[in-house]
Amino acid sequence: MNETAPETATTAQAHLRAFDGLRPALPGAGLDWVEALRTDALGRFEDAGLPNRRLEDWKFTTLAALDRVAFAPGTQAAVTPDAPLPELSPAAARLVFVDGRFDESLSEIYAPADGVTVTTLVTALAKDASALEGQLSRASDPAGALWDLNAAFMADGAVIRLADGAALDQPVHLIFFSSGAANRANHIRNVIALGAGARANVVETYISATDTLGPGFTSAVTDIALADGAALIHARVQDESLRTVHAARAVVSVGGEAEYAGFALALGGEVSRQETDIAFTAPGGRARLMGAYLGRGRQLLDHTTRVDHAVPHCTTEELFKGVLDERAHGVFQGLIRVAPHAIGTDARQRNQALLLSERAVADTKPELEILADDVKCAHGATVGDLDADALFYLMARGVPEAEARRLLIAGFAGDVIERFDRGAVGAYLSDCVARWQDRGTGDGHA
Amino acid sequence: MSENILEIRNLHATVDGTEILKGLTLTLPAGEVHAMMGPNGSGKSTLSYVLAGREGYEVTAGEISYKGQDLLALAPDERAQAGIFLAFQYPVEIPGVANSVFLKAAVNAQRRARGEVELDAMDFLKRAKAELAALEMDQEFLSRPINVGFSGGEKKRNEVFQMAMLEPTLAVLDETDSGLDIDALRVVADGVNRLRAPDRSMLVITHYQRLLNHIVPDHIHVLAKGRIVASGGKELALELEEKGYAAFTGEKSAA
Ligand SMILES: Nc1ncnc2c1ncn2[C@@H]1O[C@H](COP(=O)(O)OP(=O)(O)OP(=O)(O)O)[C@@H](O)[C@H]1O
Ligand SMILES: [Mg+2]
Secondary structure, eight states, X not given: OOOOOOOOXXXXXXXXXXXXXXXXXXXXXXXXXXXXXXXXXXXXXXXXXXXOTTSGGGSSOOOXXXXXXXXXXXXXXXXXXXXXXXXXXXXXXXXXXXXXXXXXXGOEEOOOOTTXXXXXXXXXXHHHTHHHHHHHHXXXXXXXXXXXXXXXXXXXXXXXXXXXXXXXXSOEEEEEEEOOGGGEEEEEEEEEEEOTTOEEEEEEEEEEOTTXXXXXXXXXXXXXXXXXXXXXXXXXXXXXXTTEEEEXXXXXXXXXXXXXXXXXXXXXXXXXXXXXXXXXXSTTOEEEEEEEEEEOTTOEEEEEEEEXXXXXXXXXXXXXXXXXXXXXXXXXXXXXXXXXXXXXXXXEXXXXXXXXXXXXXXXXXXXXXXXXXXXEEEEEEEEEOOOHHHHHHHHTTTOOHHHHHHHHHHHHHHHHHHHHOSSHHHHHHHHHHHHHHHHOSSOSOO | OOOEEEEEEEEEEEETTEEEEEEEEEEEXXXXXEEEEOOTTSSHHHHHXXXXXXXXXXXXXXXXXXXXXXXXXSOXXXXXHTTEEEEOSSOOOEXXXXXXXXXXXXXXXXXXXXXXXXXXXXXXHHHHHHHHHHTTOOGGGGGSEETTXXXXXXXXXXXXXXXXXXXXXXXXXXXXXXXXXXXXXXXXXXXXXXXXXXXXXXXXXOXXXXXXXXXXXXXXXXXXXXXXXXXXXXXXXXXXXXXXXXXXXXXXXXX
């Protein structure tokens, strides 16, 4: 009666099976605390499984693609990049990771500075593991099974540390290239630690092979600790192939009077989820969380932010903008929690989506949990088409409609980029958006 | 040259189903500047939008010929490429789009349409800087987003700056003087006067005689309730200033 259906393996199963075999090849093998961290994370993952849409946090976004294909972690980089790597200049350093592994031949440190360490997770765990213990363990606090999977399998990533008062004026560019060969899953872990008063710019770019044959799964966690008075500008560009599932998380602790400015740009991916978790640890911290999502086809692009105002007098400014064409689906979820004693909190959140087609969808879920008095909190969301008055104004100067629309779309995204940064990082983000526009509909982007 | 740039005959136009222009006839010969005055709501801006081709402004009767061509057959961008320029009464703010990016796109779209070579970044910048200087405008205007955070007067100057860059054949200036201080009025009027040429015509919409001291028109028309109710020489503006519109519209003055 009961016929057993042919068993199609899932990503979860492929990972559980691969763990024991892969473990000795993962960084930190043999270190008790790393082994324990991986084992605990895997145990939690095994219990919970990948998130599904019954979870409140995953109401709009499905990871069903991870059940259709058994993405599996691996150790070797499959290919060398076939596409020109994106240029960000001037830059202090460029670190290239191919299928999650550092590629020294493609990487370069242009301008080493005093008190600045730029290295990889593999090297850092081999040379000075104890310096990483606090931060690596912290990001492995239970944050959901998706991130447990990353903790269990994290294979490499960048480690950037600045001593008290150190400064990196030019950005460090981290490029993560995935080949998409053989249903590969890449688990990336970056660690950024800025000492008191230190300043840095870090840009992460995620791209795929142009002629990729298979689908891919990228999981990337960047753990950031900002000591008092530190300032970080941190941009993440997700421009992977349309057959990629991209899951990324930035987890940030912001010290007293420190400032975190984060930008998450989603351009590629079949399903993309970029999370940002902010915890203020001392009064006077500031977070500027910005981002843009530009989707076509059937892409699903999700930005989820959680900000914990656990201490008084911290400021959060959030602005996200989406451009959704064809049947693209944009999701913005923003949780702001203000603890009972966190007086003087100022938190603002806005999400604006442009729907360029009748079949495009934008979902917004703001959540404000305010348990303190004497706070300023506001949120707002708008969904609409291009501004007809603006379109007419441009056309009345002779700009043809298609070009006028292009200018307005670039301007819509450009506005949030401009508010984020007017330097090299902002210029780079604008270039990425322009490349997205050049690709046009139909999409030569595999 | 006695050729007419613009001929409007018996124009009727509706906005959202309401008839605003009710049989308007106007001829604008090449090289002439005509002023149009009229009470609030009489249809001056409506006429300017109909000329520029704004969506929602429907022509239900009459015709408009521009340099002998049927204007109504052209899309807004084609009208601009053919040499029509509207200085907006309320210029639109467009965050994220820099003035220079926009204006370079506009200049080059027009040049392309006329079969001329496009300006490169250097040539464009050189011309833009010269025009800005002539209008006593700061060069950082170029990098600012279109009209965002501009004062009322700055927005109007920006319209005249764009007009100077685009060198139109027919310029329609809709209350370009409102919101300008006395010095700015002179600068803007000088800018407009520099553009006066035998092959260029202008329709200057204004409420104030003061502007017409600077930009001396060849003719003045009074628009009321969607129709031209009086036309005359520049002395008509003085008469209006003195008597108000009531004498021309056949109604009691509201004041
Ligand atoms: N969408 C609309 N639906 C109905 N009536 C409209 C609409 N838009 C404008 N109108 C009306 O059209 C009339 C003419 O407006 P218009 O802006 O052309 O006047 P104007 O002469 O430029 O006035 P002003 O001197 O105040 O600038 C006004 O009565 C206005 O209320
Ligand atoms: Mg008007």
